[in-house]
Amino acid sequence: TQLLEQSPQFLSIQEGENLTVYCNSSSVFSSLQWYRQEPGEGPVLLVTVVTGGEVKKLKRLTFQFGDARKDSSLHITAAQPGDTGLYLCAGMNYGGSQGNLIFGKGTKLSVKP
Amino acid sequence: GAGVSQTPSNKVTEKGKYVELRCDPISGHTALYWYRQSLGQGPEFLIYFQGTGAADDSGLPNDRFFAVRPEGSVSTLKIQRTERGDSAVYLCASGLMNTGELFFGEGSRLTVL
Numbered sequence: 001t002q003l004l005e006q007s008p009q010f011l012s013i014q015e016g017e018n019l020t021v022y023c024n025s026s027s028v029f030s031s032l033q034w035y036r037q038e039p040g041e042g043p044v045l046l047v048t049v050v051t052g053g054e055v056k057k058l059k060r061l062t063f064q065f066g067d068a069r070k071d072s073s074l075h076i077t078a079a080q081p082g083d084t085g086l087y088l089c090a091g092m093n094y095g096g097s098q099g100n101l102i103f104g105k106g107t108k109l110s111v112k113p
Numbered sequence: 114g115a116g117v118s119q120t121p122s123n124k125v126t127e128k129g130k131y132v133e134l135r136c137d138p139i140s141g142h143t144a145l146y147w148y149r150q151s152l153g154q155g156p157e158f159l160i161y162f163q164g165t166g167a168a169d170d171s172g173l174p175n176d177r178f179f180a181v182r183p184e185g186s187v188s189t190l191k192i193q194r195t196e197r198g199d200s201a202v203y204l205c206a207s208g209l210m211n212t213g214e215l216f217f218g219e220g221s222r223l224t225v226l
Contacts, residue, residue: 004155006155031213033213033215040219041217041219041220042117042204042206042217042218042219042220043156043204043215043217044217045214045215045216048213048214088155088156090155090156092213100158100161100169100171100172101146101158101215102158103148103155103156103157103158104155105153105154105155106154106155
């Protein structure tokens with residue numbers, strides 16, 4: 001069974017601070033996605049990374065896919081209260097059905113003003 | 114509507130009852146997914162449809178769970194003889210095969226008393 005472990009599980013920081021959350025697995029994934037979920041809503045896709053070593057930037061968010069395609073990180077610069085939410089990573093099974101997108105348990109981020 | 118629509122948004126039922134949850138995907142999306150999310154957990158894959166057929170139902174926990182998508186659009190997740198452990202938020206997502214991007218609904222919160 002493929003598992004994605006996210007760390008830290010909870011993170012509470014002040015506005016303006018930087019942070020990094022991690023997504024690790026012992027399995028190789030053909031692609032990895034990051035989602036953000038707010039209470040009472042479904043997850044919203046932030047980015048998809050496909051190539052080992054790939055780095056993608058989305059405003060203050062920087063996503064990196066590990067060279068071996070087993071891990072990923074999300075770095076947020078100058079966090080704002082609007083960044084508060086549950087950040088989920090999800091890996092697509094290598095060579096498998098597109099439907100089997102495996103999610104980690106998420107990192108719950110709270111940014112205080 | 115423009116997004117994925119799920120009904121009901123909340124369902125409270127008694128142990129042993131039958132429940133149906135409906136998902137109306139984004140128009141034109143051929144792929145449809147069902148996930149289950151328990152408190153503090155990431156979404157857990159249940160089943161994936163490509164068109165009318167279930168391409169991967171390996172996530173359905175047991176034979177009390179069944180899902181259909183008869184015309185390749187709306188899908189219904191059916192749960193027989195509900196148990197308290199079935200309580201969770203059931204998320205539906207739709208997407209296009211060539212993009213790998215999933216669009217989630219807000220979920221149906223099921224509570225089994």
